[in-house]
Amino acid sequence: MGVKRRSAVLSGRRVWLAACFVLAFCSQGGAQAEQRIEVTIKDFTFVTKQAPLRLGVATVIVITNQDQERHDFGTTMFDGIPTRVESGGIVSYGRSIGGLFLDAKKEAVIRFTMERPGRHEFRCSIHPNMKGELLLVNVEAV
Numbered sequence: 001m002g003v004k005r006r007s008a009v010l011s012g013r014r015v016w017l018a019a020c021f022v023l024a025f026c027s028q029g030g031a032q033a034e035q036r037i038e039v040t041i042k043d044f045t046f047v048t049k050q051a052p053l054r055l056g057v058a059t060v061i062v063i064t065n066q067d068q069e070r071h072d073f074g075t076t077m078f079d080g081i082p083t084r085v086e087s088g089g090i091v092s093y094g095r096s097i098g099g100l101f102l103d104a105k106k107e108a109v110i111r112f113t114m115e116r117p118g119r120h121e122f123r124c125s126i127h128p129n130m131k132g133e134l135l136l137v138n139v140e141a142v
């Protein structure tokens, strides 16, 4: 009870920062590898390769556009979630990003930690027929 009361005194921001440090520490130690999702865009189609994904684990989505056309990876799955995006040699940090555009033959890498289970849809806003989804399930880490 006393512990609960004390942690409530900490501001939300402080707790969040502390969580970040813990995450950074863990990933440097290599104790827990990132889980990886590959999304390839080819012939106006999203092709997704994913293992069963765990919640609360550092996740990386690698999106490769193999077409000669510009595409968009648009999704609501990052609502309220901090992300680190690497695209065209530029790293940007955001929260609640709605997705990103990929020029022809380009690759982008999104890093985040998913906390919400479920089916997360994504689509290309330029070509509305292009759709895909990622399934995030709550599997206990071993």
Ligand SMILES: [Cu+2]
Binding pocket: 044, 070, 071, 072, 124, 125, 126, 127, 130
């Ligand atoms: Cu497209």
